[in-house]
Amino acid sequence: MxxxxxxxxxxxxxxxxxxxxxxxxxxxxxxxxxxxxxxxxxxxxxxxxxxxxxxxxxxxxxxxxxxxxxxxxxxxxxxxxxxxxxxxxxxxxxxxxxxxxxxxxxxxxxxxxxxxxxxxxxxxxxxxxxxxxxxxxxxxxxxxxxxxxxxxxxxxxxxxxxxxxxxxxxxxxxxxxxxxxDYPGFVANRILMPMINEAIETLYHGVAGVEEIDTVMKLGMAHPMGPLQLADFIGLDVCLSILNVMHEGFKNPKYAPCPLLVNMVMAGKKGIKSGEGFYDYATSRKAEVVSKSFL
CATH class of the missing domain: 3.40.50.720 (NAD(P)-binding Rossmann-like Domain)
Incomplete structure (x- = not known):
């Protein structure tokens, strides 16, 4: 080739x-x-x-x-x-x-x-x-x-x-x-996206804040980047699309995207690409915590 x-x-x-x-x-x-x-x-x-x-x-x-x-x-x-x-x-x-x-x-x-x-x-x-x-x-x-x-x-x-x-x-x-x-999500996203979705659910239900959730996963699970920051990096619209494909493909409610994710994408908050997601990237690609509540 x-x-x-x-x-x-x-x-x-x-x-x-x-x-x-x-x-x-x-x-x-x-x-x-x-x-x-x-x-x-x-x-x-x-x-x-x-x-x-x-x-x-x-x-x-x-x-x-x-x-x-x-x-x-x-x-x-x-x-x-x-x-x-x-x-x-x-x-x-x-x-x-x-x-x-x-x-x-x-x-x-x-x-x-x-x-x-x-x-x-x-x-x-x-x-x-x-x-x-x-x-x-x-x-x-x-x-x-x-x-x-x-x-x-x-x-x-x-x-x-x-x-x-x-x-x-x-x-x-x-x-x-x-x-x-060839099955929905293949391997990487079949495992990754439910984890990201569960992190969003954890935020949605008020268990902890954005930084706290990401800190637990970085320090407790040795992840180089927290799941919410990673979702911003991937693109929240992309995360939503993948979850929808898996939800439709498997007909299993465990793949249903969190309502918070759906709302953020509808509002145009797609992560780094739009300047704001779970973090604010208005001034640089460095993640700054968004001041408003997600609840």
């Missing part, structure tokens, strides 16, 4: 493009918005500068990485030479089905189609293509350039050959691929 197309220049997409480009692959970064592409490329450059400051890479490495990325506003053009496509669009089923239908039409016959979805069925996505055996999940962790894990999710029809290829490719990126099967 030489040519990688990444669909979506947002937080996950630009991180995935950065990782492939830094590993020497030619990357086509595709988005419908030039503003999104510009922001994504600026984020990649900023993250590379951080790596230079930490003496992990050189200025030449930065130049080479950025030189490996070409941006496109047209999906057909952006995937026309791809050996692998990694879809990293918004976590919305209808959007992903539309994107995969188009990618199946425009990408070369040999191309593997993958999705960075954190919860949506690979089998359902693959069903809109004429190559379901070549569709697979590549769930990278955020921030992509730093986190080692990649969940490799096999759909019902994903071939052994495609799975082996993507497992090996992930290793070439310096990642640790872990193969899982």
């Amino acid at each position: 030489k040519n990688i197309s990444v669909i979506g220049a947002g937080t996950m997409g630009n991180g995935i493009a950065h990782t492939f480009a830094q590993s020497g692959f030619k990357v086509s970064l595709v988005d419908i918005s030039q503003e999104n592409i510009d922001l994504g490329m600026a984020t990649i450059a900023k993250n590379l500068d951080r790596m230079i400051a930490k003496e992990r890479i050189t200025e030449d490495d930065k130049t080479s990485t950025l030189g490996n990325i070409t941006s496109y506003l047209d999906l057909k053009e952006g995937v026309s030479q791809a050996d692998l496509v990694v879809e990293a669009a918004t976590e919305n089923l209808d959007l992903k089905l539309k994107v995969f239908g188009d990618m199946d039409q425009f990408a070369p016959a040999h191309c593997i189609l993958s999705t960075n979805t954190s919860s949506i069925s690979i089998t359902q996505i693959a069903a809109v293509t004429k190559r379901p055996d070549q569709v697979i999940g590549m769930h990278f962790m955020n921030p992509v350039p730093i986190m080692k894990l990649v969940e490799i999710i096999r759909g019902y029809s994903t071939s052994d050959e495609v799975t082996a290829t993507i497992m090996e490719l992930s290793k070439q990126l310096g990642k640790t691929p872990t193969e899982v099967n």
